[in-house]
Amino acid sequence: MxxxxxxxxxxxxxxxxxxxxxxxxxxxxxxxxxxxxxxxxxxxxxxxxxxxxxxxxxxxxxxxxxxxxxxxxxxxxxxxxxxxxxxxxYMQVGDLAESERSEIERHMKSVDRGQPVDGLLNEASQMLSGMSRGAGLVMTSKSNTVLKHVEFIRLEPTKALAVLVGEHNEVENRIIDLPAGTTSSQLTAASNFLNAHLNGQTLPELKTVLGLLKDEVRHELDQLSQDLVGRGLAVWSGSSEEGKPGRLIVRGRANLLEGVADAADIDRLRMLFDDLEKKESLIELISLAESGSGVRIFIGSENKLFSLSGSSLVVAPYRDSDNQVVGAVGVIGPTRLNYARVVPMVDYTAHLLSRMSRSR
Incomplete structure (x- = not known):
């Protein structure tokens, strides 16, 4: 046996x-x-x-x-x-102490309502790190930022910088390959066409609109400009190899190094964070959160990400206004993590993050 x-x-x-x-x-x-x-x-x-x-x-x-x-x-x-x-x-998970609940709410509500959701995510990660003495972790599986402006800027004959600006002036840049023979006027035409159809839409909404306007796209843009629009949308949405499926925010990494004297243990922790930055790891963590209805605990080698570092993960999903999982929030710590205290902390943060994200 x-x-x-x-x-x-x-x-x-x-x-x-x-x-x-x-x-x-x-x-x-x-x-x-x-x-x-x-x-x-x-x-x-x-x-x-x-x-x-x-x-x-x-x-x-x-x-x-x-x-x-x-x-x-x-x-x-x-x-x-x-x-x-x-x-x-044996572990009995109770509710959070009122003082801890108030501290979480104070941190989260300190983010100005007019700021983008990214501010909430950063604050959640920092707050969990401080309260747990571990590493606070927040993952997003997708971004539905409302777009304000897009632009293509030539870098060299075969490459351009695709720039996306959100309603709160968040800027995302990606380098894309240009179709052979693309001219500066075609870059401008593609940018102008996209900006003309934004109307305060998210990227998925813009892709849907352009899909319904196929005849108009063909009428207003030549073939190379159409190709350029398609490449830009693909890169921004993360469907190309360069795109990422979401974002990962980790705060408090130094907490995991406290009391670790062995060089091999330090190297294993560094490998853990290197692995977390990879797209495959992010997809896996999001999947782990989606597969459960509440908080999940992964101890050491139960998850391959943590098998070498001897760490544990307590993670819970958070949701959008349609009750769809859009990310996860959690704490990474040593296997001797205070699970009974961290589990309700992560659970409450996930619920609060869901509620606050919907109201923005």
Missing amino acids: TADRRADNSAMTLDDRSREVFRAIVESYLESGEPLGSRNLSRLLPMSLSPASVRNVMSDLEELGLIYAPHVSAGRLPTEIGLRFFVDA
């Missing part, structure tokens, strides 16, 4: 003293990060057990794959399987 299977059956097989020993080891780890030995553990238990009896129980828990000894003659630590079992079987 595998360790995973043994752990799955643990709730049915642990007796009272095994449960108390296991809980004491996990709770000590979550508080201090240090192994707990049999002598100290025997003093923490609500029942009278000698150190020798505690060691026997520890041996049984090791056999189940719930704890391990990091060094010979050391105390015991929970395995990732043990942490998962503890979270699923």
